[in-house]
Amino acid sequence: MIEKFEVLRRLQSLTNKINEFKISQERRKQDVQEKKILVENKRIIAENKHKGKLSIQKEIDRKELDIKTNEGEITKYNVQLNSIKTNKEYSALITKIGSKKADMSILEDEVLDTMSRLEVANQEYEKATEGLRNEEKILGDLMVCVDTETKETDNEIEKTKNEQKKYIDLLDEHSLKQYNRLSNIKGGKAVVPVIGNVCGGCSMNVTTQTLNELMGGKDLVFCRSCSRILYLDKNSD
Numbered sequence: 001m002i003e004k005f006e007v008l009r010r011l012q013s014l015t016n017k018i019n020e021f022k023i024s025q026e027r028r029k030q031d032v033q034e035k036k037i038l039v040e041n042k043r044i045i046a047e048n049k050h051k052g053k054l055s056i057q058k059e060i061d062r063k064e065l066d067i068k069t070n071e072g073e074i075t076k077y078n079v080q081l082n083s084i085k086t087n088k089e090y091s092a093l094i095t096k097i098g099s100k101k102a103d104m105s106i107l108e109d110e111v112l113d114t115m116s117r118l119e120v121a122n123q124e125y126e127k128a129t130e131g132l133r134n135e136e137k138i139l140g141d142l143m144v145c146v147d148t149e150t151k152e153t154d155n156e157i158e159k160t161k162n163e164q165k166k167y168i169d170l171l172d173e174h175s176l177k178q179y180n181r182l183s184n185i186k187g188g189k190a191v192v193p194v195i196g197n198v199c200g201g202c203s204m205n206v207t208t209q210t211l212n213e214l215m216g217g218k219d220l221v222f223c224r225s226c227s228r229i230l231y232l233d234k235n236s237d
């Protein structure tokens with residue numbers, strides 16, 4: 001017959017196994033969460049690049065409109081030149097035309113300059129979009145992968161729980177309660193080996209009486225320092 005401490009030790013080992021499965025599931029969920037945040041950041045970057053691009057395009061449109069307005073005024077002044085009466089008026093108009101042409105030249109230079117900036121902005125936007133698409137793809141793959149893993153782990157947890165039931169059925173209600181209470185208090189470490197006369201839970205020396213109980217008794221033996229359930233480690237001396 002399997003000894004009570006051994007039943008509890010196996011029960012504990014299965015509980016720890018389930019906890020490890022759950023921790024690994026949480027970790028993978030965390031991976032997905034982190035990737036989602038990364039994708040969201042990439043999306044914001046791409047959106048900002050898009051806004052930047054549009055704003056430069058607007059700047060070009062405004063300047064081109066200014067050029068058209070200037071062209072219109074120059075045409076108007078040229079028509080006026082035909083009906084000029086005095087030399088003074090004539091040279092005043094010529095000066096105006098000259099000034100408008102100078103403005104135009106500056107505007108045209110500015111348009112060229114802004115167009116180069118637009119080209120850079122377009123490239124940056126393309127790059128940001130591509131980066132976003134890549135990360136979205138990686139996230140999608142990761143989610144599928146984690147989903148499959150989670151289902152597999154859920155199955156493993158279910159199997160382990162069924163296995164636990166076999167051991168739970170072997171225990172009396174009182175021992176099970178004692179074990180569960182200890183397991184909750186001691187963070188899943190309720191059953192510990194005695195190695196070299198030392199409790200594997202609290203590292204305190206166990207008394208000779210406790211050792212005698214462990215070697216002779218059939219019932220559960222508790223550490224007098226930390227109250228954990230003890231068993232003799234067969235591998236130790």
Ligand SMILES: [Zn+2]
Pocket residue numbers: 199200201202203204223224225226227228
């Ligand atoms: Zn102890």
